Amino acid sequence: MPIPDENRPSALDKDTSAADAALVQRVAELEAENERLRKIRDALIVRVESGTAHKPEPYAAFEHSVVLAEQVRERTEALNQTMEELKASNKALTRAREEAETSRQRLSDAIESIADGFVLFDYQHRLIQSNSRFRSYWRHAGATIPSPGTHIGDVRRLALASGLIVEEHSEPDSEGEVFLLSNERWVQMTERPTREGGLVVLYSDITDIKNSEMARRIAALEESERWIRVVTDHVPALIAYVGADMNIQFCNQVYAAWYGRNGESPLCKNLANIHSPETYQRLMPQILEVLTGRNVTFEFEEFGEQGQARYMLRSYVPNFGDQGEVVGFFVLIRDITDRRKTAEALEQAYDDLECRVKERTMALTELNSQLREEIGERNAAEARLRDAKLEAERANLSKTKFLAAVSHDLLQPLNAARLFTSALQEQSFGPRAEDLVRSVSTSLDDVEGLLGTLVDISKLDAGVIMPDVTAFDLRDLLNNIAREFRQMAMAEGLQLDFVGSSVIVESDSQLLARILRNFLTNAIRYTGQGRVMLGCRREADSVLLQVWDTGPGIPQDKLTEIFQEFKRVRPIGSPVDKGLGLGLAIVDKISRMLNHEVSVSSVEGKGSVFSVRVPMGKLIPRMATPKRDVSTLVAHDLGGARIWVIDNDPAICQGMQVVLEGWGCQVVTAVSLADLECQLDPSTSSVDVILADYHLDNDENGVDTVAAINGCRRSPVPVVMITANYTNELKQHIRELGYVLMNKPVKPIKLRSALNHILRSV
Secondary structure, X not given: OOOOOOOOOOHHHHHHHHHHHHHHHHHHHHHHHHHHHHHHHHHHHHHHXXXXXXXXXXXXXXXXXXXXXXXXHHHHHHHHHHHHHHHHHHHHHHHHHHHHHHHHHHHHHHHHHOOOEEEEEOOOOEEEEEOHHHHHHHHHHOOOOOOOOOEHHHHHHHHHHOOOEEEEEEXXXXXXXXXXXXXXXXXXXXXXXXXXXXXXXXXEEOHHHHHHHHHHHHHHHHHHHHHHHHHXXXXXXXXXXXXXXXEXXXXXXXXXXXXXXXXXXXXXXXXXXXXXXXXXXXXXXXXXXXXXXXXXXXXXXXXOOOOOEEEEEEEEEEEEOOOOOEEEEEEXXXXXXXXXXXXXXXXXXXXXXXXXXXXXXXXXXXXXXXXXXXXXXXXXXXXXXXXXXXXXXXXXXXXXXXXXHHHHHHHHHHHHHHHHHHHHHOOOOOHHHHHHHHHHHHHHHHHHHHHHHHHHHHHHHHOOOOOOOEEEEHHHHHHXXXXXXXXXXXXXXXXXXXXXXXXXXXXXHHHHHHHHHHHHHHHHHHOOOOEXXXXXXXXXXXXXXXXXXXXXXXXXXXXXXXXOOOOOOOOOOOOOOOOOOOHHHHHHHHHHHHOOEEEEEXXXXXXXXXXXXXXXXXXXXXXXXXXXXXXXXXXXXXXXXXXXXXXXXXXXXHHHHHHHHHOOOEEEEEOOHHHHHHHOOOOOOOOOEEEEEOEOOOOOEHHHHHHHHHHOOOOOOOEEEEEOOOOHHHHHHHHHHOOEEEEOOOOHHHHHHHHHHHHHHO
């Protein structure tokens, strides 16, 4: 602990002493100069006075004396001016000395007025000055006060050696070290550096804070002890703590009530005094064992003050000190007399039950035989259930095969017929023949619609169709559907109004389009006159897509029935419907799959509104695909487009060739990659688009075939993959490859639109 003396010159005293020394030196120099001038003056006077011995000319001597007198006068004036400056400097020096003394006195008074101990050290950490508060610490301890010039380390060692510091603590949340002094006062040391590199050390008295903190800790400990006693007193067990000297240092009320003799508490008594000598000797082995550091649990029979026998379950737990030695042990005693009596009663009951068990053994043997028979019957039932399960699995497999057959084999000829009919419609055969072609096309539309509906409802029931939920812009979907159904509405003499939107939604675009198409199909089918409107309404976090019509309306009691399979509500006088009554059933199944809410409201004689609620979404940016240079293509025409068609069905190849050549395309058809290689070199031949069927012969597929073609080319060719497979896995796979996916049967108008889009994008 550092200590300075008030008689030690401060930094201000040092500055004043330096100024005084400079002034004294200046005065000495001026006095020396004055003395030199006086000597010159005296020499000149002597020279003038002695000049008569040389007998100079009188006028010359007079002139010389005048010059000398003038020089003496000038030097005298300079000397007088210097003396005045010296007097002024002495006055300034006196004022500076007085001000320095005043400042020093004020600093000393300020330091003395500080309630804390104050010590000042120089840049070498040697004591310069301290206040009386600091020196009082040393005087109270009877120690020698450190003299000025003592190093701070020596001050600390002297404080420890003299007993001034009793305790020293370094607390992490405190600004400095905390000391307990010999006068039982707590001080906190705080160090602050000075500009010259020294230290200012303050010793703040924090005794009141420490006492308050100690009081809080004592109160907390007392409160904790109170709660421990409350808890232990209410525990239905005997609890105590025994020190290494075998004296009881703590016990709860239950322990005191059991071992208190004549109403005296066993607290602070030795175990040998609260137990009888016999009982103490019986407990000694367990006591010695717990004193070795091991937990001990044992049952013990003892007698109370009234002589009643009780069975006790005793647990001894050792308590270890800081050095690992056993300083005592905890005692937990639970009365297990009732449990012991219950065990004895159970043992007696067990003996009684043995006889009863023997009597029941025969009965159980008979029951076992009956159970074996029941087990056999259950095994037979399980076998029947397994057979039924296998039969159901086979039926499900058959259904899956049927779906596959319908999806591919049955749609193959329908797809070919659609292509041939489309080619015929583009030819001129005369009015009668054209009417026949249109009739065939209409019949194919009906067959395609009915077959597609049956396939869709079957796939939805079988769980084959899985939703592919993504975020997309509604604008393209609504525009395409509006264009598709506007011609249909005009053919029926209706007006189709459309309100578009560019909102982003989160759904399966194809399944959502199927819901809207079914809504529009029903609206156009059942609206005799008026108009149909397709639009959407934005809500908080969703979009409500709606189809309004001015049809005959639906009775209120039929609003839920129309969503059942093969259920139709046909108003009186309306034309015969060619549908199967599955359109809204498909809507219901798709909406449940997508977790989209579907609702309908209708007023008979005015019309109906069908709605589907779709959640909003957020688009994920996609990488832009590089464009290819196609010099032979026209922006809005397929004329000259080079297209390869790969399909294992020759009829489809022929129909596709007729349709594409009718559009002005250059077509090469092949039933496999080997067939294509026989006709041309896939690696070098020019091609703009490849139309490939996914299912080919010999376990081949269109994806592998196209990959083999693009693998040997310098740049990949755009691909349109045609398939009757509606699974989500294939759809996702085709999308990841960057191909365009079209489902069978292919509508020529959609195919032409897709080809135009591809060729404009390359």
